[in-house]
Amino acid sequence: MSKGLVPGCDRAAPQITVESALEEAAAGLGTEIVRFSRLLAAWKQRAKTDGGAADRVLLARLVVGGDQRATDLAADAFLDLSTVSRQVRSLVERGLVARRPDPEDRRGSLLTATDAGRAAFENYRRQRDAELAALLAPWSPQDRADLIRLLGRLNEDMATRQHTRLGPGGDQGAAVEQGEIRT
Amino acid sequence: MSKGLVPGCDRAAPQITVESALEEAAAGLGTEIVRFSRLLAAWKQRAKTDGGAADRVLLARLVVGGDQRATDLAADAFLDLSTVSRQVRSLVERGLVARRPDPEDRRGSLLTATDAGRAAFENYRRQRDAELAALLAPWSPQDRADLIRLLGRLNEDMATRQHTRLGPGGDQGAAVEQGEIRT
DNA sequence: GAATAGATTGCTTGTACCTAGCAAGGTTAG
């Protein structure tokens, strides 16, 4: 298609090829993402009985990321602060998370995963990883590595867009470089 | 896990290396999947205002998969039939889906996407793909293709496990052969 | 330098909505 360089439209031909390839890729990725989303929902539903569900993400952030304030958790998980507040209360009531006064700011508190919380998280993660390992077992090491790398990059890019949309939220690892969004 | 793991060889290292590599990959993938899940939820939340939310999946199935009964939709989406029933009612009330008596079984009805439903779905998909295209624009064609391919394979494997887990009486056949379908 | 009014930040609570499953019903088919 892009070979015939007709004098009248030679400029547009390569452009169109590149763009249509991009659109095709976007459509394909969209298909896979929707499908993946459905599968994830079903998986969550199935794994709901053996413990809480949504607050696991917050617990995980506390275990692997260290003590944090609720605001940081909310920004990290793309959740409203009020939602995090409730989830944290539930976690505290179940003894998985403890509140501790922030020595630097007595308005809020620092959240810590208790030993029980760490154990619960490890238990959950072990089971999850076992299932994933069974899934990945027949894969080639190359494919495994590629999937993780590319999904990681997709996450990075999506998070950047999300944060850009929501404004500057707390962020720990990824240096999001967007201009100041004052006003 | 407890496979052969033959000791005594001059180098048992490769076995161990293989297993630990698999576990490491599973852990890495788990991390990325959890993160991706949160990002997807946030994205859905943000896109909630411009139309329905969850019933889009059912509408999509009807558009790309043709007329179906509610039971088939439920099996395909891993949802309870009652949930599908309600969502279908909503879709019908909004004029996106029409009921039509099944000529072969008057107990239920066949569901069809109306023209408005098709238009709504196309509109949604166009917008979704535009966002994804913007996201993928800086990617190399190789990375794009790889991500789609690997995510597709992950979906295949997960769907297989899901179906086998739900038992053979469930919904075999519906979600298996959707080669060219784009949802 | 101290006091303090106003703005900002951190979190909680009230409310409403959406999604989902389970259980109990109707209705039709075989």
Place this chain on the structure above:
DNA sequence: CTAACCTTGCTAGGTACAAGCAATCTATTC
């Protein structure tokens, strides 16, 4: 009659938005 298909009532969970309280910061004034 029994089984298949669908609907409806109830319940539960997760989430956002708005409103509000408490602690801190900033700036102005004396």
